[in-house]
Amino acid sequence: MTDARTRTPRERYRTQVRAEIKEHAWEQIATAGASALSLNAIAKRMGMSGPALYRYFAGRDELITELVRDAYRSLADTFRAASGEGAGLAGLAHAMRAWALDDPQRYFLVFGTPVPGYRAPDDVTEIAAETMTAILDACAALPSDRPGTPFDTHLEGHRQWAAGHPAPPAVLHRALTVWTRLHGVLSLELAGHFAGMAFDPALLYAAELDDLLER
Amino acid sequence: MTDARTRTPRERYRTQVRAEIKEHAWEQIATAGASALSLNAIAKRMGMSGPALYRYFAGRDELITELVRDAYRSLADTFRAASGEGAGLAGLAHAMRAWALDDPQRYFLVFGTPVPGYRAPDDVTEIAAETMTAILDACAALPSDRPGTPFDTHLEGHRQWAAGHPAPPAVLHRALTVWTRLHGVLSLELAGHFAGMAFDPALLYAAELDDLLER
DNA sequence: AGCCGCGGTGATACCCTCTAACTGAATCTT
DNA sequence: AAGATTCAGTTAGAGGGTATCACCGCGGCT
Numbered sequence: 001m002t003d004a005r006t007r008t009p010r011e012r013y014r015t016q017v018r019a020e021i022k023e024h025a026w027e028q029i030a031t032a033g034a035s036a037l038s039l040n041a042i043a044k045r046m047g048m049s050g051p052a053l054y055r056y057f058a059g060r061d062e063l064i065t066e067l068v069r070d071a072y073r074s075l076a077d078t079f080r081a082a083s084g085e086g087a088g089l090a091g092l093a094h095a096m097r098a099w100a101l102d103d104p105q106r107y108f109l110v111f112g113t114p115v116p117g118y119r120a121p122d123d124v125t126e127i128a129a130e131t132m133t134a135i136l137d138a139c140a141a142l143p144s145d146r147p148g149t150p151f152d153t154h155l156e157g158h159r160q161w162a163a164g165h166p167a168p169p170a171v172l173h174r175a176l177t178v179w180t181r182l183h184g185v186l187s188l189e190l191a192g193h194f195a196g197m198a199f200d201p202a203l204l205y206a207a208e209l210d211d212l213l214e215r
Numbered sequence: 216m217t218d219a220r221t222r223t224p225r226e227r228y229r230t231q232v233r234a235e236i237k238e239h240a241w242e243q244i245a246t247a248g249a250s251a252l253s254l255n256a257i258a259k260r261m262g263m264s265g266p267a268l269y270r271y272f273a274g275r276d277e278l279i280t281e282l283v284r285d286a287y288r289s290l291a292d293t294f295r296a297a298s299g300e301g302a303g304l305a306g307l308a309h310a311m312r313a314w315a316l317d318d319p320q321r322y323f324l325v326f327g328t329p330v331p332g333y334r335a336p337d338d339v340t341e342i343a344a345e346t347m348t349a350i351l352d353a354c355a356a357l358p359s360d361r362p363g364t365p366f367d368t369h370l371e372g373h374r375q376w377a378a379g380h381p382a383p384p385a386v387l388h389r390a391l392t393v394w395t396r397l398h399g400v401l402s403l404e405l406a407g408h409f410a411g412m413a414f415d416p417a418l419l420y421a422a423e424l425d426d427l428l429e430r
Numbered sequence: 431a432g433c434c435g436c437g438g439t440g441a442t443a444c445c446c447t448c449t450a451a452c453t454g455a456a457t458c459t460t
Numbered sequence: 461a462a463g464a465t466t467c468a469g470t471t472a473g474a475g476g477g478t479a480t481c482a483c484c485g486c487g488g489c490t
Contacts, residue, residue, distance in 0.1 A: 010436075010488075017437090033331040035250045040477060051479075052438050060478065105331075113327035114406045116248045116320075125411055151422035154414060161412030176419060184399025191329045196340055197376030199369060204391060207366035225457075225467075232468095255446065266448075267469050275447065 079134040089138040304353040
């Protein structure tokens with residue numbers, strides 16, 4: 001865990017404080033959402049005053065970028081852990097829902113309303129590709145007897161996003177629908193759009209998953 | 216159009232200015248997102264200074280509430296127009312996608328990341344129920360030969376959200392999946408999550424719609 | 431031992447929302 | 461017609477936010 005690079009006291013202190021700042025930021029985000037994140041409040045809660053944080057993060061945007069990166073990595077790790085335990089697509093879906101419910105604001109930070117001017121750094125898209133690969137693997141392991149759709153043939157020519165995954169287009173298509181359908185239920189649930197309706201969102205999620213499995 | 220209630224010059228002026236404020240607000244939201252909406256900037260662009268807007272809206276929240284209401288009503292009107300032209304589920308889905316792409320930030324204002332402390336007023340949920348009814352009607356008009364799922368039986372006992380719609384649970388289930396699946400594709404597309412992947416989101420949307428139609 | 435860099439500070443500029451006191455004009459009332 | 465009232469709009473200011481600046485003081489390196 002302790003890298004040789006993290007040897008000098010100054011560096012250790014620096015990374016430690018950075019981590020502590022992020023800790024407070026997550027706390028704040030979980031309760032009030034990302035838009036309400038305040039560097040000032042974090043500083044005050046840490047016992048230091050305002051501009052001190054600028055020694056550790058160039059600004060609010062860089063802090064948020066870092067949090068987005070961590071959130072992505074957290075999801076990727078969750079998927080990796082589920083895959084490592086031999087869980088199939090169902091296990092992945094279950095892990096994803098648990099991850100989302102564990103901290104809804106973290107989910108929204110990744111999959112929610114984007115900030116118009118903001119563009120995610122490249123390494124984030126790499127981590128995103130990692131999660132996609134997990135879904136692709138799980139889908140490739142499933143039997144499939146559906147006829148090819150027009151979209152499948154379209155994917156035949158637009159599959160570079162699969163990062164060289166050897167799966168046939170039908171599997172690519174299925175992976176995409178896994179993503180969009182689960183996200184469709186999850187995001188509406190977390191946003192509270194099912195609040196008035198009294199049905200159990202978990203069952204709707206399960207129904208969608210079943211439909212994806214028996215395809 | 217001109218109601219008798221809107222007779223006095225003061226009232227006419229008032230509603231006119233309110234409309235103008237909302238106009239500027241939509242402009243600002245479309246370019247910078249809802250979180251960047253600034254009463255100050257609107258006032259300056261209208262040639263008056265800051266606090267004047269508080270004569271028309273109690274605060275930022277009330278303005279946003281009004282915009283949310285308008286957005287919902289706009290979607291409901293879009294659905295009503297599509298239904299009026301005899302369009303089926305496919306027509307509704309097409310209208311919804313067009314509505315979303317026309318102003319992505321308006322879509323996010325309704326279906327995007329919720330503001331933690333904020334709760335939508337009751338009449339908004341009524342308008343939302345109106346859009347749901349449109350989807351339910353379109354689904355009820357479709358043939359269905361699927362076996363009932365466990366979720367269907369669950370819906371049997373939790374159907375008050377359908378506002379007395381006489382459709383069987385399978386139709387209720389289908390309407391929910393229409394909503395979640397189309398939203399799943401749309402929201403990810405609008406949020407730019409398909410940006411790196413080169414496939415055409417419209418085709419994925421169409422594929423999901425096809426799957427919903429032939430169910 | 432001495433220097434330098436880094437963490438931290440207060441002051442400051444410029445945003446924002448929102449309140450309060452005030453002004454001038456249009457509208458209502460008598 | 462004249463007074464009373466309501467209402468749009470103003471400036472001033474409180475309180476909070478991001479972010480920059482110049483300035484210290486201590487820890488760590490040579």
